[in-house]
Amino acid sequence: MKAKVIGGPASPYVRKVLTALHIKGIEFTIDPIVPFFGNDAFGRISPLRRIPVYIDDQVTLCDSSVILQYLEDRWPEESIYPKDVSARAHARWLEEFGDTRVGDVFIWKLFFDAVIAPAVFGAERHPEQRAAVLAKDLPDVMDYLESQMPEDGFLCGDFSVAELALAPHFANLAWARVEPDWSRWPKTGAWLKRANEESTLGELAKTGAQLLRIPPLQHREKLTELGFDVTTETFGAEKPRPGVRLS
Ligand SMILES: N[C@@H](CCC(=O)N[C@@H](CS)C(=O)NCC(=O)O)C(=O)O
Incomplete structure (x- = not known):
């Protein structure tokens, strides 16, 4: 089972999820879309049109907190929640x-x-x-x-x-x-x-900084070059559109 994360590491909520996956040793592929650059299919899996979205063999989940709780429930080893x-x-x-x-x-x-x-x-x-x-x-x-x-x-x-x-x-x-x-x-x-x-938070922040310096359409190539497993299909669009917060 390889998980899939929709959303690029310039987002703090994406870095939160990627670091949790790393702590738990869960392999993932990434579709590094930038906020506001989701296509129609993205709107169907993320009704608020926000990243991250997490997909695996059992779930499609929005919201970093919901995702972390699921990861903890399914893979309790290397816990990310205090015991007390x-x-x-x-x-x-x-x-x-x-x-x-x-x-x-x-x-x-x-x-x-x-x-x-x-x-x-x-x-x-x-x-x-x-x-x-x-x-x-x-x-x-x-x-x-x-x-x-x-x-x-x-x-x-x-x-x-x-x-x-x-x-x-x-x-x-x-x-x-x-x-x-x-x-x-x-x-x-x-x-x-x-x-x-x-944690990997520091390294991922460096990756996010590198992405911010280049156009969104080059992010997939850059992450591949940096050693990420990038999805072959994307929920990305070429043009931005406002999410629910801005519309
Ligand atoms: N509560 C959400 C917040 C996610 C969020 O706000 N993501 C931003 C990117 S940093 C986004 O996709 N914003 C687009 C929008 O709100 O339209 C979570 O924890 O995942």
């Missing part, structure tokens, strides 16, 4: 905070405005919105994360879904040319370094 019940619940909360609030601030308000909207839709940037987010939302998120950080190690004991959901967003933040003031949030900075080094 309360630590497990806390990891799920941090995952939710990463997927929603951090995603909203880092990805939608900053990365989308700085990188994706201009490149994909030819949209103007919004410097006033960016300044407001940098003044309020970003510090709010960072203050909360810093309050959760351990002195050493990981958020909920061993490396877990908490790292998988939170750490990937920082690469997209950097691609939006935002560097948090690490002297203000030092525990978060040290934790991020550990999370990237402990």
Whole structure:
């Protein structure tokens, strides 16, 4: 059985899933489509038109959190959830905070405005919105994360879904040319370094950065060159279209 992931590693949610697959030793092929570049068939398997989508011999699943829970249920070895019940619940909360609030601030308000909207839709940037987010939302998120950080190690004991959901967003933040003031949030900075080094998150972020420098239609070729097993068929389209959030 070889799993299939639809979505390219410039997405933090895709890097979350790819790293979980790696931890669990599950082989996969990848169809590295870029957000907004899905075809009609993509809309049928991903009704919100979002990546990642995960497909194997038993399921077709949307949403990184749903996918990780399935991977854990089906392949419990090399667990990505804490054993202790309360630590497990806390990891799920941090995952939710990463997927929603951090995603909203880092990805939608900053990365989308700085990188994706201009490149994909030819949209103007919004410097006033960016300044407001940098003044309020970003510090709010960072203050909360810093309050959760351990002195050493990981958020909920061993490396877990908490790292998988939170750490990937920082690469997209950097691609939006935002560097948090690490002297203000030092525990978060040290934790991020550990999370990237402990897992494939760091390497995948480098891959994502390489893809962002080239047009979407060249991503398949680039990933093949980097040693990924790329699908022969694609859910990609040549022209972008807005997903539910933008329409
Ligand atoms: N909650 C989803 C979020 C996935 C998501 O927002 N993916 C972005 C790419 S980073 C996307 O496909 N956006 C396109 C859209 O929302 O139209 C998950 O955890 O998988």
